[in-house]
Amino acid sequence: MSTIPDDLRYTAEHEWIRMDGDLAVVGITDYAQDALTDIVWVEFLSDEGQSIEVNGTFASVESVKSVSDIFAPLAGELVELNHDLQDAPEAINEDAYGAWIAKFRLDDPDAINNLLDAAGYAAVLGE
Numbered sequence: 001m002s003t004i005p006d007d008l009r010y011t012a013e014h015e016w017i018r019m020d021g022d023l024a025v026v027g028i029t030d031y032a033q034d035a036l037t038d039i040v041w042v043e044f045l046s047d048e049g050q051s052i053e054v055n056g057t058f059a060s061v062e063s064v065k066s067v068s069d070i071f072a073p074l075a076g077e078l079v080e081l082n083h084d085l086q087d088a089p090e091a092i093n094e095d096a097y098g099a100w101i102a103k104f105r106l107d108d109p110d111a112i113n114n115l116l117d118a119a120g121y122a123a124v125l126g127e
Contacts, residue, residue: 002029004030004125005118006117009112009113009115009116010116010117010124012121013071014028014031015027015070015073016029016096016097019109022105023080024104024105025100026073026103030096032096033093037093038064039062039090039092040063041062042060042061042092043059043061044059044081045057045060048081051077052076052077053072054072054074055071055073057070057071057072058070058071059081059101073115074104074106075106075108076106077104077105078103079103079104080103082099082101
């Protein structure tokens with residue numbers, strides 16, 4: 001059973017989102033990091049300052065099993081990338097909800113309410 005914090009929003013593609021002031025902090029869920037197993041590489045496919053559409057790919061993570069794209073849960077400007085993950089990608093395995101991947105300034109901050117809450121994400125996982 002995966003850890004699913006109540007204070008976050010989620011996508012069916014296994015990203016989590018937390019609002020921090022006017023920025024949306026995005027990472028991958030505990031379920032996702034567990035399914036990937038050991039994460040060995042994080043690649044940023046977009047640059048800071050770039051506008052990203054909903055479900056636009058902005059990063060990928062590579063594990064010993066596969067490579068998975070990371071999608072923007074909502075449209076907005078990519079404000080900051082967590083470059084520390086390039087030197088320590090295993091941080092995602094160690095703390096999926098602490099090891100954020102990117103921060104966005106959302107085009108529509110209220111759109112976060114359209115994403116899954118913890119119960120909705122648990123239903124997606126069948127938990």
